[in-house]
Amino acid sequence: MSKHHRLRPAAVASAAAVVVLALGFTGAAHAAAPATAASSAGRVGDDPDQPDNPLYDAPESFHVASGREAVSLSWSKLSAATAYEVYRAEAEGTGPDDVGPYALLATVSTDSYVDDNADGDVEYAYKVRALDNASHVSPYTEPRRGTRDTVAPFAPRDLTRVREDERGVTLTWRSGDSDAVKYVVYRAESPNAPRTKVGSTTSLTFRDTKGEPGLTYVYEVRGVDAVGNESGASNGVTGTKSVTSATAPKAPAASPPSRQR
Template identity: 80%
Template structure:
């Protein structure tokens, strides 16, 4: 900032008197300054030598915006505040503006005019103030608008190419003031649109779409202040599946450990055919699926169950899909199963008792088990010749995997009492079924 000082006429006269005195006598004598009407310093006159604000703020900038017009400038060391003045711009010329009015007084080098009427052009200028009431000259006036008008929608969106590398789209500007374009896609014409990228050109290649999935695309223009246009026409495009295409990573939806029983299930995108899934596990997460030592099993389905050891709760698991052309997918997210203490199975009830010659045939209902319960593996039949049978006073037991049992070698005419309990793979046993009785014949 240059420090200009303007000499007043009285000061010029004083200097001339000094020169004249030197020329005549060789000794300088200061002559009394001449006084003229209005020669006293005025605090609001930036040309006064005692005014420290002799320059306007530099770097004045006006940026149009959607919510406000943003003003900024460089601060002056002598200034304590700044006046922002605004006028309606009546034409395109620098002087075609209405009368300026004080809009705000602020302490810093910026101001956001959010009171501007939408889509009306304004002219702005700023000057500095100090604590003594001095003012600087005004900055030059600059124009700005709170722009809320969206650009016209792009036209003629076209799918130019689709191959294994992606889908290439082109379009026309629509004669708008767009400075960039936003690309959107959806998995069907009625599905929600997702923003996939932006560009300042009239072409875009979507390389991130899932191979084999047909997307619906549209493009919208965005102007310099962020207003976004309506959508263009929509087109569809599909990234091509080839023999080299990798499947999408499986998504593990359930990982449970009930006692020692592990159950994993996952979903898989259908667009790249999968021939098998490999389950990996390790005691560190994420699971390193490149290490053969972490490989647990391979299955054709989307579920894996197994009985694991006592340390089963210490492992994390991940799944990798392999395509029909032996191309591996990325690994799924590594998951640690939710552990549940094993519970005894539910009780059954005997619905069929048929005595025979030296025998009794029993039939009972199978016990169901949920996804968070251990699998029922069999049933134990209890027998006694006394009523009120318990597991402790029983005289005979037999384990079977089915829901029917024939008790042979019995004494005819003797009444026998029976109850049945279910067994699960954790070795736990249910309560006894209600007691039944039968008397075989001789």
């Protein structure tokens, strides 16, 4: 949208009349103040083309991030803005216009907003516009969608021990057709013992190199989605890091016989 105003037809005609009159009386044009259209004071409203509205553009870099506890919004500040209105509508489809009616959610003076009152697992559309001290408003940002996601991924399936050697225990599994973005591997020294996190990976395989050689562990894997929801546990498998001559316990040295007096 252009930031330069175009003279209205009435203003152009008035200016031309001033020049003609000046030429008629003196034969030469004299500098004269340009006529001002009666509507140049503008009107307060949501029209970004009003002549005295400094808020020509919508806030830029509008971003919406889904989270487990809230939906977080951010945008770039406009120099003429003193506040920002945040609007929200419930999404009703996948298209940009497939939303319910927008309602004013909040008015803030910062360049961010956290919607921690969003209903869990409901997709919303958000948009923002700027205000100044004269109640002028900017255009809206393009809508962006976000969800307070509380649903954990499906548990990984078919956890399998594929190798045991002196380097560790290698595991593999299937994703379980979930939205997990990474997997956390846990182990315990017995089926009923507390689990300890031993590592994470974005792939479907993991090798535990830190186990005690010769000690059998119980392993399980859990998926984690983009907002941090963790799935239930996969099936459990056992694995043992091999004992080598380098890792085998050393026999205690024999004590020299004591001398009797």
